[in-house]
Amino acid sequence: MPQKKIYAKELGIDLESGHETEYFKWFLATLLFGKPVQQDVAKRAYLELVQEGITSPEAILKAGWDKLVEVLDRGHYVRYDFSTATKLLDVSSALQEEYGTFGALLKQSRTIDELSARLQEFKGVGPKTVEIFLRDMNPLLEQ
Numbered sequence: 001m002p003q004k005k006i007y008a009k010e011l012g013i014d015l016e017s018g019h020e021t022e023y024f025k026w027f028l029a030t031l032l033f034g035k036p037v038q039q040d041v042a043k044r045a046y047l048e049l050v051q052e053g054i055t056s057p058e059a060i061l062k063a064g065w066d067k068l069v070e071v072l073d074r075g076h077y078v079r080y081d082f083s084t085a086t087k088l089l090d091v092s093s094a095l096q097e098e099y100g101t102f103g104a105l106l107k108q109s110r111t112i113d114e115l116s117a118r119l120q121e122f123k124g125v126g127p128k129t130v131e132i133f134l135r136d137m138n139p140l141l142e143q
Contacts, residue, residue: 006039008136011046015140020103025055027102027119027133031088034129035080045075057092057102065089087124094122112141 008015008026015022028049032042048071049055054063063071068085077084098121099105109115112134119130134141 004039005135006033006043006132011043012050015136018140020101020106021056023106023137024057024102025050026136028055028060028088030129030133031091031125032077032084033132034126035084037077037080041076045072045077048072048075057095060088060092061096083124090124091122106141112138115141 006029008022008029011025011029013022013025013029015026029042029046032046033039035042052063052067052071054060054068054071060068065085068088069081072078072081072084095102095105099108105118106115109118116130116134119125119133120127
């Protein structure tokens, strides 16, 4: 039985607000959903990050590896906790170094294909993660 698709709205993410913080939250969620884990586990792990206020590149970097692993474990995201904590730190660090902010990355990407390519330049971000991210972002980016 195929898993049903998860959407930003189901996670309390308001992409239509146009706020960069909401866009990054959706990207963060898709980083978790892009792994081969059960959707409810990925959702729980995302909601644990939200509860801790770890929903921006700055907050991820400030939290550090040990804290990220602890929060992911609370969400039962245990199989990939170490690698995911590392990936979140790598992506957040690279994002800040390359673009400064997630909004700047979006603004510099003139097409969906360009955005897809830029996102996949981050270590550990593959086509599946980007596909999930763009599914909800596409309508907003095409305006």
